[in-house]
Amino acid sequence: NAGVTQTPKFQVLKTGQSMTLQCAQDMNHNSMYWYRQDPGMGLRLIYYSASEGTTDKGEVPNGYNVSRLNKREFSLRLESAAPSQTSVYFCASSELRGRFTGELFFGEGSRLTVL
């Protein structure tokens, strides 16, 4: 049972290049999220998907697009990478149980450097 799997784990891009971060979960969760983690700023929500077929902006969506391909997969795309997007990106998933849970299951993170 792999949980949440992110690829790639490391990537170096040049300014203006595009790339897609892939995320897949095998826990049959309805909701998925993309966060970025920067030193001194904690984790900030980029986009989320409450269920298959829906996506919504989080706190810092500019410069990113997402696709909820199916229930398992939620990808994050940088169309034209900028140095400000250098960060560690985390995918997470969750499933509401009972009233609410708030337990996110995280991937191991993807370290992206934009030169």
Next chain:
Amino acid sequence: AQTVTQSQPEMSVQEAETVTLSCTYDTSESDYYLFWYKQPPSRQMILVIRQEAYKQQNATENRFSVNFQKAAKSFSLKISDSQLGDAAMYFCAYRSAVGNTDKLIFGTGTRLQVFP
């Protein structure tokens, strides 16, 4: 908008001792959830403990307990009998009780060092 503040960028503790990590939050909501997440050097975040705002009793999970002061909007984490494996970044997080997703608002984190 809700905010979460962790004012201690770094803390240290000796093995077997007790340490308390601080967290304050700001919200106008009366019903919400608070969490502490741990991020070890491996980077993968895991849930440590959860508190529901409508419950007055402080949550406990083995060596981890919280001091939830709703009026003061304070939510501290106490780690008892600290172990070397407790060394990690700890994030406080807030979730509104409204909504159908687990969107969390995180603090900036506290790095905990544990010395033998």
